[in-house]
Amino acid sequence: FKCVLPSLSHGQRAVTNTLAAQCKSKPQKKVCKTVLKHFDAQYSEELGEQWYSARDVLLNPLSWQYGVLLNRFSDLTNVKQWLAELGYTNLLPQTHPKSQTAHIPLQCFIHQDPVRIPTQSHHPSWLKQYFLLNAASLLPVLSLNLKEGENVLDLCAAPGGKSLAILQTVTPGLLQCNEVDRHRHDWLLKTLVSYVPPAQRHLLSVTHLDGRSIGSVQPGAYDKVLVDAPCSNDWSWLYTPDTNQGEMWLKERTQLPLLQKELLWSALAAVRPGGVVVYSTCTMSRAENQSVVEAVLASYQGVEPLELEQYLIDSLSDHFCFAHFHPSVGQLVIPQRDKTWGPMYVSRLRRIY
């Protein structure tokens, strides 16, 4: 396990260090036993054997990985060379598998080992070159199948990772990035300023609204809507600092599906007929994934589920472990020992009329 400490913004010198040395200065994360017990009961029933492999990954911070999403608006010459020297490779093919000539601008570099590079700090006159993220969180953005000039709504956008990935994929007509929480809305703004050049900012609208109301305020206004819903994030919940908070979160967990359904209903109202809504979460919980989508499909007329495109699943299967559910209205990426990305659930819905 290597930790890589470059001084990228000012020169390209890379210094490697062992994680053990870095860990000495950092307090270790502690697992919340209450949450783990709850996960054991729920996920062993829902995921069977795959839970035990996912559990090993979640419980071993040394195996956690970060993808390096490059910022196409910054100067990348040295970064790409540096990542190649460190042994990083591109997660995605450079051209679209269906049409060998279509270039894919989105570039996310991954490493076969849990190597880490540091985040870059904000400089007012300089754009950050990369954003670190769980590579599986690109799946919802790729599932939008974005086209140049489309109007896109990122309904739950902070801290902005997927908004950035959208901007790396296409130049939208308009990208509305919305976040209800004041503090997280400010964080979202900061992210966008750090990565998006002033000349591109007119493409963005950053709003501070309850996503549940956008569908009624702007009906049919968007070609594509992403609902990256608030969820019981399996990674962070497992490391809840104290038992009381863990217990409180587990109670809150039962409230989340209602909020998630309301956000998805709103997204379906905000997309135009023929447009696509992608619903995603970073939990493995069936109640927040499959059951939410099934309930919305049963209650909202004129909506059909869409399969994720097969080329996408094929090109990512070397790195992501897709769980197999039948019948299914979405795809779940489960972290496994040799494929640690995820959890990430993605479902695509088309509004027919």
Ligand SMILES: C[S@@+](CC[C@H](N)C(=O)[O-])C[C@H]1O[C@@H](n2cnc3c(N)ncnc32)[C@H](O)[C@@H]1O
């Ligand atoms: C999973 S996070 C989004 C992560 C983000 N898409 C990214 O990739 O960086 C979910 C977000 O939804 C926000 N949220 C919760 N309730 C909301 C609501 N009613 N309307 C809009 N956003 C909401 C949360 O504050 C949180 O920032």
